[in-house]
Amino acid sequence: MKELMIATKNKGKVNEFKELFSSRGINVKSLLDYPEIDDIEETGSTFAENAIIKAEAISKLLKLPVIADDSGLSIDYLDGRPGVYSARYAGEQKNDLANTAMVLVELKDVPSEKRTARFHCALAIAIPEEKTYVVEGTCEGQITEAPRGENGFGYDPVFYVVEEGKTMAELPKDVKNKISHRAKALVKMDKLLNELEVSGK
Template identity: 55%
Template sequence: MKRVIIATQNKGKAKDFETLLTPLGYEVLTLRDVAEDMDVEETGVTFEENAIIKAEAVSEALQIPVIADDSGLEIDALGGEPGVYSARYAGGEKSDEANIDKVLAKLDGVMEDERTARFRCVLAVAAPNKKTITVSGTCEGNILSERRGENGFGYDPIFYVPTLGKTLAELSPEEKAAVSHRGNAIRNLKDALPEWLDNAE
């Protein structure tokens, strides 16, 4: 089984990648497994810039192929917020509950049909002496006024997928992978991944 490094410390993201990449024959490792103390500062202003920064920094440091993910929630009524600041929307400490509370407070009084939003994910794949490639994926939905579901992480409990009639937090990992922004991005990457990783080794 081939190994692929995901440049994240986030257990939720790691689980998403495992659900999608393990069936393709890849063992998914994260920074928790290979470089627990490594923390790359995300100085970009777009998801793509941040994903490239992370992928190239980790690949350069470890001299191995790396996939980095930058993703977040874009709410139309808030002009695209929280965007690249999704993880720390409510402040310096990453708190899913505080972030959700801030979104709900800012959307207070916004009509249901105006609460459209999407999750966006950009993946960057970097390896020593290779050109970094990026792919993206989205998941369209609406922001509810209250939490629903116990699964997932981040904003999943308030992100409602109309085609399924459920929030992302009400889906199993496999159901979520079939519709999520990260799932869509990984599927866009999947065709290039085996050839790309083979060439990178």
């Protein structure tokens, strides 16, 4: 089986990448397999910049082709926040429940038509001694007034997907893995990997 390294310590992302890549016959390794590697500082101002920073840093360290994911939620009423600060919105401890609660407080009494939002995912692949490539995917939705559902991670319980009539956390994982920002970016990455033939090296 082929193998790919994903430069993340986020368990929710790792689970999704394992599901998404297993159907492609690719085994996923992540930074959860390398606890000695410290977090890479995300100093970029866009998802794409941060994905490149993470992919290049880990690729340099491991001397392997490495994919990194930088993702988050942009809420129109909050001028795009939490954006690249999605993981740390309520503090450096990166607490999903606290982040979600903060967003709900900021949107208190905001009517449903003004609660539009989208998830973004930038995936970068850094190849040693070669270029770094980036692809992106988005998923449109609305922020609910209270969390609903047990699946997924992060802001999924408050992210309502209008076409499905459910929050991301109420959707079965195979449905999220078809419609999500990450799934859409991965379809583009898949094409790229086929062209570059890097998976498995």
